[in-house]
Amino acid sequence: MYQETYDDEEFVGNIDVVADSYANADEIEDAGDIDDEELLLQAQAGVQSIPEQVRTFLGYLHRNLQSGKVNDLTYNYEMQFPRLSEKYYAKASWPEPQYVAALVNDDGLFLILYRELYYRHIYSRLHPSLEIRFRSFENYCDLFNHILNSDGPTDLELPNQWLWDIVDEFIYQFQSFCTHRSRLNKRSEEEIALLKENSQVWSTYSVLNVLYSLIQKSNITEQLRAQQQGGDAAQVAGEFGGRLLYKMLGYFSIVGLVRVHCMLGDYTLALQTLENVELGNSRALYTRVMACHVSVYYYVGFAYLMMGRYADATQAFVHILTFVSRTKQYHQRQQVDAASKKAEQMYALLAIAVSLSPVRVDENIHAYLREKYADQQHRIQRGGEDALDVISELYLFACPKFITPNPPNYEAEVVEPQAYQLRTFLREARLQLVVPTLRSFLKLYTTMGVDRLSGFLEMEPAELKNQLMVYKQRCRQVKWDGGSDLLSGELVPSTDLDFALEMDMIFIAESRVGRRYADWFIRNANKVQDLVVVLENRQKDTIAGKPKVDAVAA
Numbered sequence: 001m002y003q004e005t006y007d008d009e010e011f012v013g014n015i016d017v018v019a020d021s022y023a024n025a026d027e028i029e030d031a032g033d034i035d036d037e038e039l040l041l042q043a044q045a046g047v048q049s050i051p052e053q054v055r056t057f058l059g060y061l062h063r064n065l066q067s068g069k070v071n072d073l074t075y076n077y078e079m080q081f082p083r084l085s086e087k088y089y090a091k092a093s094w095p096e097p098q099y100v101a102a103l104v105n106d107d108g109l110f111l112i113l114y115r116e117l118y119y120r121h122i123y124s125r126l127h128p129s130l131e132i133r134f135r136s137f138e139n140y141c142d143l144f145n146h147i148l149n150s151d152g153p154t155d156l157e158l159p160n161q162w163l164w165d166i167v168d169e170f171i172y173q174f175q176s177f178c179t180h181r182s183r184l185n186k187r188s189e190e191e192i193a194l195l196k197e198n199s200q201v202w203s204t205y206s207v208l209n210v211l212y213s214l215i216q217k218s219n220i221t222e223q224l225r226a227q228q229q230g231g232d233a234a235q236v237a238g239e240f241g242g243r244l245l246y247k248m249l250g251y252f253s254i255v256g257l258v259r260v261h262c263m264l265g266d267y268t269l270a271l272q273t274l275e276n277v278e279l280g281n282s283r284a285l286y287t288r289v290m291a292c293h294v295s296v297y298y299y300v301g302f303a304y305l306m307m308g309r310y311a312d313a314t315q316a317f318v319h320i321l322t323f324v325s326r327t328k329q330y331h332q333r334q335q336v337d338a339a340s341k342k343a344e345q346m347y348a349l350l351a352i353a354v355s356l357s358p359v360r361v362d363e364n365i366h367a368y369l370r371e372k373y374a375d376q377q378h379r380i381q382r383g384g385e386d387a388l389d390v391i392s393e394l395y396l397f398a399c400p401k402f403i404t405p406n407p408p409n410y411e412a413e414v415v416e417p418q419a420y421q422l423r424t425f426l427r428e429a430r431l432q433l434v435v436p437t438l439r440s441f442l443k444l445y446t447t448m449g450v451d452r453l454s455g456f457l458e459m460e461p462a463e464l465k466n467q468l469m470v471y472k473q474r475c476r477q478v479k480w481d482g483g484s485d486l487l488s489g490e491l492v493p494s495t496d497l498d499f500a501l502e503m504d505m506i507f508i509a510e511s512r513v514g515r516r517y518a519d520w521f522i523r524n525a526n527k528v529q530d531l532v533v534v535l536e537n538r539q540k541d542t543i544a545g546k547p548k549v550d551a552v553a554a
Contacts (some may be wrong), residue, residue: 018254018494046099051088055103056094057081058114060068062104067158074159084332085121093126094118109146109156115139120169123176130191133177140170144210148217153243154284156301161335164289167252170210171259177202178403182414192410204405207260211253218250224276228484249404251285255292258299263403267303267419271486274300278484280319282529290327294342302400305349306421308428310357311494312480317350318361324363345398347372352394355380356432357477357494358439364523381436391429395422431474435495438471442508443497450504461504468501 050058057080059493064072085094097115104110119136122128128136143166158166180476181187181195181202215221219241223233228494240246254273261270277285279300286292303317328336351373354361361369369377376394380387402417441456442448454464475498478489500507 011453029052042114043099043102046096047102050095050103051101054084054088058100058103062107062110065110066107068155068157070159073157074161077159077162078332078334081117082222085125089121091125093122097373104428112139112143112146116143116166116169119173120165123169123173125529128176130141130180130194133173133180134198134201136173137177139211140173144213148213149248153240153246156245158245160288161291163245163248164252167211167249167256168291168295171207171256174202174207174260175263176400177404179401181385182404182416184408184414188370195407197406197411203407204264208257211257211260214246214253215257216251218246220247220250220254220274223247224251228276228278242524248285252289252292255286255296258303259295262299262303264405265402265417265424268487269298269506270303275484279486280482290331294324294339298342298346301346301401302349305353306425308432309477309479309489310353310432310478311359313353314350314357314359314361314491315480317346317353318365321346321350321365322362346435348394348398351377352380352429355436356429357475358436359495380433381434383437387433388426388430392426392539395425405469431470434467434470438467439495439497440542442499442506443546445506446508448506448508449508450501453506465501468499468506503540508529 060075061073061538062390064076086101094117097111097118100114101107101111103135115136116139116357119128119132119139122132123136147156184192187195217240219236219238220237223241226233226236234242237247241250242380254277257273258270261267262275269304274296277286277296279296281287286296301313301320304310304313304316323341324339328339331339347368350361350365354369355377360366368456373394376390378510379390397416399418399421402421404415404417441453450461450464454461457467459467475493475495476491477494479492480486497508497510499509
């Protein structure tokens, strides 16, 4: 049964005893210079400084973890932990782990999970020091060693949202550390010396090793392949993969690998990683956690965008943006907030994709783009250096945080991976800019002379013919046709406007797609219904108010 209030609860336990047993913990700094009595007083003060509600929450969380009550853990994690964080620790860290140990009888596994929450809160609300970054990495090593290196499957059970957040936060802290490490002008000599001595901390090899180990341990690839072939996944799951904890961690690690490969700039490998994940399947495992669902499509769309497959990028972004807009009222507020931030990035990337390769999109998505990015899209369509400036601005706002796989050269200037990826994208975008510019003129005519169009564009006819050939080539893209291989596809026209060039005459053909009236009528019928309800309520208020007015007049 969910515990919604803590006001009437009391902490049950002997603080003096448990604090004494933990007084010599490594986490207490400079313990060698303090006598035992002072250590005991510090430990007691630390435990007693924890608010009563927080103590009770930690007690419930500990008991639910021991008993494996996943539903209660879900409530503890998704509802109570954010609520208490906002109430007591909006601008501070949660209680130190050595003091929490006194409340849970020094339960090692619980303290590992608590430290994961503790460090994650510091990353989200405060500025983590280099020491905190090191300690958080060590704690993740302890957690994954417990899961991966035990003799048999661990009895630990956690909600899907918590499992996803563990993998997602692990990758986020890796990216944050790489960015922190590369900013040498902001690091002191002592910090640089520590970074050199601890090059294995948050190394790319360590992070990839954890993700691939979770995938291998869970046999999730074999399970997904068996499901695609109509077989029984349980037969290939194995001893570990048959447990939900390992299965979901393995699955989330696949999605995490996609993110890591995108951060490293390997977009082909990112899409290959999803070979056995069925995109578009409403019953796929990634749909169980909203943040995972959004993350899959964000990185798939971004990988397609960087590979010049704008139609596939547009399709991925439109799919997930439509999903977020239609289902956000059914999810927790913190989940919706995170998805909304990622959605804003995807709208910016979609504005780039649609501008470089115009295509019809969902009317609601189109209306939002027109409202927020109409000016930027118009400037991109005009071409020139101004278009590249707009693309750069949108790209830097919406792209992932790129990293370098190796530690930087601490004696030389560091090349920003963000700037390198931007230059790579702009090289491709510069060639693609001919499409929106020429299309804006060609769609106005059915036949047109080369001389007239060259006059509009202020270029020589010979140069215009070259541009038209570039347009032809750029308007044919490889488009994914379904299936498990996201890199495969068919070479098809990516725009609704085509032309033929005969001598000095251009013959233009535009394929018009019939408008979808169903969505339009449903949307406007709902608006009319809302308006009718408002008018009826106003009429009722007016009628109800008349006797009062008459009575006052009488």
